Amino acid sequence: MEEHLINNVLLGLLMMTGFAIARMRSLLAVTMLTSIYSLLSASLFVVLDAVDVALTEAAIGAGISTILLLATVARTTDEEKAPRHTPLLPLFVVVATGAALIYGTLDMPHYGDPMAPIHLHVAPTYLHVTPEEIGVPNVVTSVLASFRGYDTLGEVTVIFTAGAGVLALLGYRTRRRNSQNPEIRKMVVLRVITKLFFPLILLFALYVQFHGDYGPGGGFQAGVIFATGFILYALAYGIGNVQRIIPYGKLRIMMAAGLLIYIGVGIESMLLGGKFLEYRILADDPVTGQQLGIMLIELGVGITVAAVILIIYYGFVSRKH
Amino acid sequence: MHDVMHGVLGLYNYWIVIILMMTGFYTVIARPNLVKKIIGLFIFQTSVFILFISMAKIEGGTAPIISEGARIYSNPLPHVLILTAIVVSLATTALALALVIRIREAYGTINEDDIHVQDEEA
Structure with a gap:
């Protein structure tokens, strides 16, 4: 009620x-x-x-x-x-x-x-089969990464393409000087809280990434939270400081690497004699194979999502007011 | 009377979804500002998310994470579809906003009416 x-x-x-x-x-x-x-x-x-x-x-x-x-x-x-x-x-x-x-x-x-x-239709099967065949309590994760792994690969590709599209539209220039609104420099509370929260946000992102099998979370959410941490830091301390830690060139590699990890897991399972993205072949025990496959592709998703969001943000702030 | 009440409560979520959807639709077609149009699209797609998630709900169910003591789980499939749709919506929104920034740089305005006027003059 x-x-x-x-x-x-x-x-x-x-x-x-x-x-x-x-x-x-x-x-x-x-x-x-x-x-x-x-x-x-x-x-x-x-x-x-x-x-x-x-x-x-x-x-x-x-x-x-x-x-x-x-x-x-x-x-x-x-x-x-x-x-x-x-x-x-x-x-x-x-x-x-x-x-x-x-x-x-x-x-x-x-x-x-x-x-x-x-x-x-399929939903009861997913709920019924997941504990024994996939060995992952969170059914959303098992459907996303295993049963419907092809869909998710498509979605990661869409995100990658959007990142490339924003890059093509807005281009990219590195900020030499740490251009920042001087007003923000006076906001002590904001800057201190940001410094306190920044490591906690990154830690939480890692938790969401690797605990996604057991609780709510996974690569998509973790990638977003990870990028949010850096964006928060850029807002309080200037984009130049963030670009010194994660330069644009590294992001471009990360963006592609995440997608390649995903596709790589699929090809690896084909090389081992299975079908594309058939995780159970990755280890001796099928359930361990499933868990390994899900962990790897979620990692790929997380890397691509975090890199694309940061690249989009870099593109937006590189344009003049 | 009881039947009517039951019907209204059973379909309440879908009706609100339609009202939200139409609010977004109206913003897209009636407002000339490009950012406002994108926000209208955002409202529209969030209403579709709510439609899917409402359909996934099972009375007395719980979140689809297998655990002891839980017997009924809500349908996980729409959750998966919408989870990825949200991330894709971010990607498309970012692309649209990037286009708006470029349009502003090229035309000096993000008002659709003004852009049409400039196009006709050119």
């Missing part, structure tokens, strides 16, 4: 935030509201038992997306001009589409119904 109440309240808050985002003109305010919107949906995902998804949404939606939006607003403009056309036609289109979609939901299985068709 409480679960339903929290679910309904969070959805109500999401709706209000959504309306506020659509109405407001100040892009800075809209960016902050978007961050709140993401945090609310991450909370909702926890209530709906999707803990892995919640971790990802909190790190990406509320974290990195907000930073990229802020960087864009700082490099373009904060105020939105009023539209020239009346909003009547779009409003009509939206209301008509919405009404059609709501009519479509009337046939849908109700929320929480265990007999809904979605729960009767």
Whole structure:
């Protein structure tokens, strides 16, 4: 009962935030509201038992997306001009589409119904087979990395391509001087807290990376958290200091290396006589092989995601205000 | 009456999802500012995430991490699909924002109406 109440309240808050985002003109305010919107949906995902998804949404939606939006607003403009056309036609289109979609939901299985068709096909097999065949308690990890390993490889490739695309669009220049807003240099609390938190964030990223088999987490979340640590440091101490630790050339290699580790695991299992990404052949014991394969490809995912996010951030801050 | 209440509560999540989706859709088609359009798309795709995760929920279930004492688990498959979709959404958003920065550098504006005017003059 409480679960339903929290679910309904969070959805109500999401709706209000959504309306506020659509109405407001100040892009800075809209960016902050978007961050709140993401945090609310991450909370909702926890209530709906999707803990892995919640971790990802909190790190990406509320974290990195907000930073990229802020960087864009700082490099373009904060105020939105009023539209020239009346909003009547779009409003009509939206209301008509919405009404059609709501009519479509009337046939849908109700929320929480265990007999809904979605729960009767492959999902029970995944849940049933995972403990014995994969030996990994977190079923989300086992489906992501093992059962649907091909999909995940595709997704990592998409992320790699996006990193390359941003690089092609924004280019890259190393900052010689540690250009930084002098105002931030006066904010002692911010700088001290950043220094305290920086190692903890990196430690947490490693925990999320290697504990993803047992609890919520994995390569995607860990890579994002890892990159967030460095972005936080760059915000408080200047991008030049971060680029001295992780220069751009290293990131470019890391970005490709992660993807190559993933593909390499697939080729290794083919060389050993199995199919592409058939992990159970990697060790004498099939379950150990599965665990080894999952750990390796999650590592590849983590490296690529962290490198791509940092490269995107470097690209954004290298453009003039 | 009881049936109607049950139906409304059973479909409540999907209806809110549709309202959010249409809010995002409206922002994309009615607002000329490019950053605002991208934020509209962001709202749209988050509403799709909520749709998938709502469908994965099983009454009385728990997070799909096998443990003693738990018997019903929510469906892990939509979780996997949405987890990777969130990361891909970040990649596409970043690419779109990079394009916006380049458009601003080339046109001096990120307002769609102004960009059309400049294109017609050229």
